[in-house]
Amino acid sequence: MAFVSVEFLIFICIVCLAYFIMPAKGKWVVLLITSYVFYAFSSWKLLIFLLITTATTFLTGMQLGKISKNTKAYIATNKETLGREEKKLDREKQIQKKRRVVLLMVLLNLGILIFLKYFNFLAGNVNKLLGMAGGETQIPFLSLFLPLGISFYTLQAIGYVVDIYREKYEPDTNLAQFALFMSFFPQIIQGPIARYDHLAHQLYEPHAFDYDRVAKGAQLILWGFMKKLVLADRVAILVNQIFDNYMQYEGLVLFIGAIGYSLQIYGDFSGGMDIARGVSQILGIDLAINFDHPYFSRSLSEFWRRWHITLGGWMKDYVFYPLSLSKSFNKLGKKCRKIFGNYIGKKLPTFLAMFITFMLVGVWHGSSWKYIAYGFWNGGIISASILLESFYTKCSTVCKIDVESYGWKFIQMVRTFILATLGRFFSRALTCQIALYMFLHTFTSFNPWVLTDGTLMELGLKGVDYVLIFVMILILLVVGILQERGIHLRDSIAQQNILFRWFLYLGALFFVLLTGIYGPGYSATEFIYQQF
Amino acid sequence: MEEKLMEILNDLRPDVEFEKETELIDGGILDSFDIVSLVSELNSEFDIEINVLDLEPKNFNSAKAMLELIVKLQEEG
Numbered sequence: 001m002a003f004v005s006v007e008f009l010i011f012i013c014i015v016c017l018a019y020f021i022m023p024a025k026g027k028w029v030v031l032l033i034t035s036y037v038f039y040a041f042s043s044w045k046l047l048i049f050l051l052i053t054t055a056t057t058f059l060t061g062m063q064l065g066k067i068s069k070n071t072k073a074y075i076a077t078n079k080e081t082l083g084r085e086e087k088k089l090d091r092e093k094q095i096q097k098k099r100r101v102v103l104l105m106v107l108l109n110l111g112i113l114i115f116l117k118y119f120n121f122l123a124g125n126v127n128k129l130l131g132m133a134g135g136e137t138q139i140p141f142l143s144l145f146l147p148l149g150i151s152f153y154t155l156q157a158i159g160y161v162v163d164i165y166r167e168k169y170e171p172d173t174n175l176a177q178f179a180l181f182m183s184f185f186p187q188i189i190q191g192p193i194a195r196y197d198h199l200a201h202q203l204y205e206p207h208a209f210d211y212d213r214v215a216k217g218a219q220l221i222l223w224g225f226m227k228k229l230v231l232a233d234r235v236a237i238l239v240n241q242i243f244d245n246y247m248q249y250e251g252l253v254l255f256i257g258a259i260g261y262s263l264q265i266y267g268d269f270s271g272g273m274d275i276a277r278g279v280s281q282i283l284g285i286d287l288a289i290n291f292d293h294p295y296f297s298r299s300l301s302e303f304w305r306r307w308h309i310t311l312g313g314w315m316k317d318y319v320f321y322p323l324s325l326s327k328s329f330n331k332l333g334k335k336c337r338k339i340f341g342n343y344i345g346k347k348l349p350t351f352l353a354m355f356i357t358f359m360l361v362g363v364w365h366g367s368s369w370k371y372i373a374y375g376f377w378n379g380g381i382i383s384a385s386i387l388l389e390s391f392y393t394k395c396s397t398v399c400k401i402d403v404e405s406y407g408w409k410f411i412q413m414v415r416t417f418i419l420a421t422l423g424r425f426f427s428r429a430l431t432c433q434i435a436l437y438m439f440l441h442t443f444t445s446f447n448p449w450v451l452t453d454g455t456l457m458e459l460g461l462k463g464v465d466y467v468l469i470f471v472m473i474l475i476l477l478v479v480g481i482l483q484e485r486g487i488h489l490r491d492s493i494a495q496q497n498i499l500f501r502w503f504l505y506l507g508a509l510f511f512v513l514l515t516g517i518y519g520p521g522y523s524a525t526e527f528i529y530q531q532f
Numbered sequence: 533m534e535e536k537l538m539e540i541l542n543d544l545r546p547d548v549e550f551e552k553e554t555e556l557i558d559g560g561i562l563d564s565f566d567i568v569s570l571v572s573e574l575n576s577e578f579d580i581e582i583n584v585l586d587l588e589p590k591n592f593n594s595a596k597a598m599l600e601l602i603v604k605l606q607e608e609g
Contacts, residue, residue: 324568
């Protein structure tokens with residue numbers, strides 16, 4: 001069931017009705033049942049994978065809790081007789097046991113994800129290698145289906161288990177409630193990737209009907225529809241035309257395609273998040289924020305802190321920090337310092353950890369070399385910017401640039417947008433070769449006259465579409481600037497008189513209804529991140 | 533100890549006024565790259581082991597919070 005469909009709107013109404021009618025004790029059961037109904041509507045045959053991950057994650061959590069409890073109880077009852085070293089030894093034994101349990105869970109669940117998502121990609125590359133070596137044996141390709149949201153809920157599950165391992169919180173003891181945490185319908189398809197300590201208690205606690213919250217949630221849903229239907233799906237027409245026929249175009253047109261994709265994916269993904277957060281807000285649940293106006297970033301590293309925040313946060317806490325602070329990376333740092341000196345030597349292991357993290361972020365998006373190149377692009381630019389930081393500082397001092405002036409900040413934002421957009425060639429083009437072709441041809445033949453010679457009118461969009469795209473960009477910019485200044489727009493609107501408010505709501509509703517891009521049966525195209 | 537900490541912090545980011553700042557992490561002043569460099573410096577300088585779990589904003593938002601973390605870890609160690 002697509003988020004942007006009539007069925008989904010009916011589904012939300014039924015969920016809300018059932019949730020608010022249900023007595024407090026049973027409210028979470030409504031969410032559990034409706035979440036599974038939602039998932040089954042989309043892919044009931046693959047429900048088994050969600051059930052496996054839920055059950056194994058829950059059991060792992062319980063097992064980890066049991067190991068910690070037993071060790072603590074043993075040390076507490078024998079604290080008189082046990083020496084400091086013995087206590088330390090017991091704790092180390094406990095850590096080893098817990099590590100084995102975590103490893104088993106991670107191998108199983110990551111194994112399912114890797115098998116379903118990457119088997120054919122890996123088989124294809126192994127076959128190529130075998131072919132180059134003159135072998136005739138070939139690994140057969142399998143017809144595999146990817147369960148909806150598997151890349152999101154697997155990370156959520158691993159995060160939960162690692163947190164229990166780190167004793168950040170106690171394991172959940174109610175399987176049915178835990179199943180809700182793993183399947184909550186607004187966020188299972190494309191996130192945000194939730195943290196147990198932030199989301200679970202909100203799901204289990206009952207929330208009464210609150211008009212103010214319902215109104216704000218509905219506004220957020222409408223805002224999400226606007227981003228998705230008016231902007232993303234409209235720009236998608238131009239983006240598809242350019243990327244599907246890239247050989248016909250050159251220079252600036254290719255770059256316009258990439259800019260279009262930057263706008264499309266922002267409208268699509270952040271719009272989807274607004275809908276997910278809006279639905280949850282109606283039910284009294286605050287989902288984590290996934291976007292913080294990323295296109296206002298002044299550097300690519302800042303961009304990645306403001307784009308898909310929950311994935312970045314997950315990678316930081318469960319990959320980047322553990323890797324860069326591990327004993328082996330510490331040893332590597334010492335070796336590097338001896339070889340390359342203090343400055344570079346200190347930074348190299350962190351660069352390595354960052355590259356690995358960006359590779360994983362890239363590969364997480366899909367099984368293709370283009371995503372690995374995408375990881376390289378982002379990791380490379382950020383590494384270069386860190387290495388050249390002192391050089392940039394010197395340059396700006398010599399050139400007497402006020403780095404805090406609005407003009408300079410604007411230049412930095414434009415530069416960051418261009419860098420992020422160039423990276424989009426890799427995430428949108430069909431293959432890595434095509435992405436490289438488009439990337440290079442953006443620079444090798446740059447014809448600015450395409451802006452005026454009518455080429456833009458042959459990309460699938462009419463003049464009115466460009467006007468609407470421009471209006472949407474303008475609205476997004478104004479809203480973004482106001483929010484950056486700490487203005488809570490929905491609160492401000494709520495303080496206006498009733499006539500103005502309803503004029504605004506109905507205006508926005510008609511704007512979406514009249515100018516949105518709809519497919520057959522008034523259903524929009526699928527969300528991009530749904531395929532990940 | 534405080535002097536040494538300030539020296540490390542000022543070496544890491546000379547552009548930041550560590551005496552005044554109280555939102556080093558929440559305000560996005562220190563990024564994860566800074567944190568990793570800082571943690572390895574603090575670990576070797578104060579003979580402590582800062583755990584991944586200690587990497588919470590409340591422990592790194594100000595020089596004072598960092599000092600408290602160091603003292604706590606030294607006592608535990």
